[in-house]
Amino acid sequence: MKQPISIETQQHALMIAKSTQKEGQTKEQTKLIASGIEKGIAEYKKQQKAKARQSDKARKQQAKHKQHAQHDEPELELEFDDSNQITPVVWGLICLLALSWLCFAWYIWG
Template sequence: MKQPISSETQQQAVMIAKSTQKEGQTKEQTKLIASGIEKGIAEYKKQQKAKARQSDKARKQQVKQKQRAQHDEPELELEFNESSQMTPLAWGLICLLGLSWLCFAWYIWG
């Protein structure tokens, strides 16, 4: 679907075409130049809209990544805290295991 060119764009194209008009140029030629300029302006606006959409998508992705990173950080802190709380228990289990092996060796050789 082709979108109609706005009247503002048409007026800009006519002004540009008239400002670059050469001697002996007919009105018909000026109209053709103006329509070419209209198409150029419309194409430029279309490209700018596409760039704006892409930059908006990129910005939204960055925001989502930042939110995910902020959401993930508390979980990492929680895991770190849990592992640091487990350290005394782990040391206690290691000591008990070592003690049981010593008792077992003393029982076998003693």
């Protein structure tokens, strides 16, 4: 559906057409120029509205994405192995600790 051009836009277009009117130009020619300017202004406004809608949609989508990202942030969860196995690295550390205590005891009493 074609939207009617506002009276304000028509007046603005007519004012522009009159300000650029050439010598010997008839009223009909000026009105034709004014109608072309009206269409240009209407098209410009339509494009600006579309850009505004698009940017608003992108802004809302970005806010929604940011909100989901904050909600979906995983909490720190430490996973422990339920099996009671002592790995070779742990055995090595236990041996080093025991050896250091034995050396310390030998130093103190020796």
